[in-house]
Amino acid sequence: MWFEETHNDFFKQAIRVEEKLAEVQSPYQKIEVYRSKEFGNVLVIDGHGMLCDKDEFIYHEMMAHVAMCTHKDPKRVLVIGGGDGGVAKEVLRHPEVHVDMVEIDEEVVKISKEYFPHIGDWENPRLNLTIGDGIEFVKNCQPKQYDIVLVDSTDPEGPAEGLFNRTFYANVFRILKDDGLVVAQGESWWIDMPLHKQIMGVMGEFFKIVMPYRFEMYMYPGCNWNFILASKFYHPTADIILQRADLIDGLRYYNSDIHKASFVLPNYVKQELGDLYKW
Amino acid sequence: MWFEETHNDFFKQAIRVEEKLAEVQSPYQKIEVYRSKEFGNVLVIDGHGMLCDKDEFIYHEMMAHVAMCTHKDPKRVLVIGGGDGGVAKEVLRHPEVHVDMVEIDEEVVKISKEYFPHIGDWENPRLNLTIGDGIEFVKNCQPKQYDIVLVDSTDPEGPAEGLFNRTFYANVFRILKDDGLVVAQGESWWIDMPLHKQIMGVMGEFFKIVMPYRFEMYMYPGCNWNFILASKFYHPTADIILQRADLIDGLRYYNSDIHKASFVLPNYVKQELGDLYKW
Structure with a gap:
């Protein structure tokens, strides 16, 4: 039995799974969980592989710690989406940081607590979980509230579609402090350059x-994927990278050398991005 | 119509192809060529995707230029395998370098000249092609002949099996000058860590x-792949990286920042490799 995912009609991949553990149709999306010998439990939303036990640490560490170590003194972090709890957990490894998390789909949180219990840090008193629409949340939020916003969304279809447009990023910009920054799931220059460039362009308007x-994930087509960091002030590689994450025990992917290396672009990517790359 | 490749019984991937252009059974292996809209022509050997037009430059640039820019003054380079001609072509972009190439399977060269004519630089007078067994070639070669050896082989099965053992590397070590180095196709820490570690171990005996x-290739399972650089003298990242490749026009992947970034290891890889990583 294989969980198979097709992307763009020219590339597909599949991983072997043993059984389906759960299937829930929420008001927003279809959520499935498979069990796999090699990858552990696998979360699937609307037919797209989201994460698996084996390598979830790569996504979560790379979204959280790159942002946390680019900002010089982050205290208030907003996570949009991220219902599996992994991004918030990684942020909370940094002491004295408070996380507001806004996930639209309560069923994702429930499923994650049951089938991926080690991924979240749900009982942490510095975590404030709201079940609600991230788009509405940033619209109604007071200006200059956050040091960091992390947009841990699915692809731009279904409930996440509004997390990729200029209205959303106008509000993200507004609610960030003057030295604030955002990291978003940025699709992939490897498997879908046009979509990646589109997101770069929207963020670059502000x-x-x-x-x-870059980072890698078994669950994503082509396995190579991107986050995009957009910043008002701090530079993720030209400034000295803070090595505070190197001091955190138990990180399995992130270190300050990986931080710097992950931003390096092959020639063809530089050429494709052109002025969309603002550094 | 899909060209599908299964690896290790837990991961498979497929790319859409339009038609089969060629199929040859040589004395050594089965060689196929497919045409694909997205990837251009695709070379398949014994059922494994070897390369495609779309991203062959990544493999070939990363094997050739990392070695060429680690060595301070390379003049004589031996390419074992590499029958598509791509690695030799990239080496030959560096002026005054002479390449000996030993490919066991003449059919691979013939097919490559016909279906991938832009990949090789076959008429270059600084290229000396021998059709023969690379294992025998290094056994019979005089000592300290080469600055660089590049082992551009298929997986360790069929004719390439003998390119992964200690007898072969004893000879590679012997035919390299005192400041020589070798780069070999190193399988993948991402999709097959045990095999990757095994190759690291063999090279580390000498x-x-x-x-x-690291680099990425659509044709390889999981898309993330490794070369391994083993050196008698020059260090690929601690020494100043020569920027001579940055001066070569038309490189689409390699630059000196990519050179350095590609050697950076995530924490879990460092931990897995342990003492096999000799730096």
């Missing part, structure tokens, strides 16, 4: 620094 | 520096 960085 | 580096 932020003076917009830079993609 | 060389004082043994370091893997």
Whole structure:
């Protein structure tokens, strides 16, 4: 039995799974969980592989710690989406940081607590979980509230579609402090350059620094994926990278050398991005 | 119509192809060529995707230029395998370098000249092609002949099996000058860590520096792949990286920042490799 995902009609991949553990149709999306010998439990939303036990640490560490170590003194972090709890957990490894998390789909949180209990840090008193629409949340939020916003969304279809447009990023810019920054799931220069460039362009309408960085995930088509960091002030590689994450025990992917290396672009990517790359 | 490849019984991937252009059974292996809209022509050997037009430059640039820019003054380079001609072509972009190439399967060269004519630089007078067994070639070669050996082989099955053992590397070490180095196709820490570690171990029996580096290829399962650089003298990242490749026009992947970044290891890889990583 294989869980198979097709992307763009020219590339597909599949991983072997043993059984389906759960299937829930929420008001927003279809959520499935499979069990796999090699990858552990696998979360699937609307037919797209979201994460698996084996390598979830890569996504979550790379979204959280790159942002946390670019900002010089982050205290208030907003996570949009991220219902599995992994991004918030990684942020909370940094002491004295408070996380507001806004997930639209309560069923994702329930499923994650049951089938991926080690991923979240749900009982942490510095975590404030709201079940609600992230788009509405940023619209109604007071200006200059946050040091960092992390947009841990699915692809731009279904409930996440509104997390990729200029109205949303106008509000993200507004609620960030003057030295604030955002990291978003940025699709992939590897498997879908046009979509990646589109997101770069939207973020670039507001932020003076917009830079993609790479990581890998078994669950994503082509396995190579990007986050995009957009910043009002701090630069993720030109400034000295804070090595505070190197001091955190138990990180399995992130270190300060990986931080710098993940931002390096092959020639063809530089050429494709052109002025969309604001560094 | 899909060209599908299964690896290790837990991961498979497929790319859409339009038609089969060629199929040849040579004395050594089955060679196929497919045409694909997205990837251009695709070379398949014994059922494994070897390369495609779309991203062959990544493999070939990363094997050739990392070695060429680690060595301070390379003049004589031996390419074992590499029958598509791509690695030799990239080496030959560096002026005054002479390449000996030993490919066991003449049919691979013929097919490559016909279906991938832009990949090779076959008429270059600085290229000396021998059709023969690379294992025999290094056994019979005089000592200290080469600055660089590049082992551009298929997986360790069929004719390439003998390119992964200690007898072969004893000879590679012997035919390299005192400041020589070798780069080999190193399988993948991402999709097959045990095999990757095995190759690291064999190379580490002879060389004082043994370091893997990463790149990506659509044709390979999981798309993330490794070369391994083993060196008698020059260090690929601690020394100043020569920027001579940055001066070559038309490189689409390699630059000196990519050179350095590709050697950076995530924490879990460092931990897995342990003493096999000799830097």
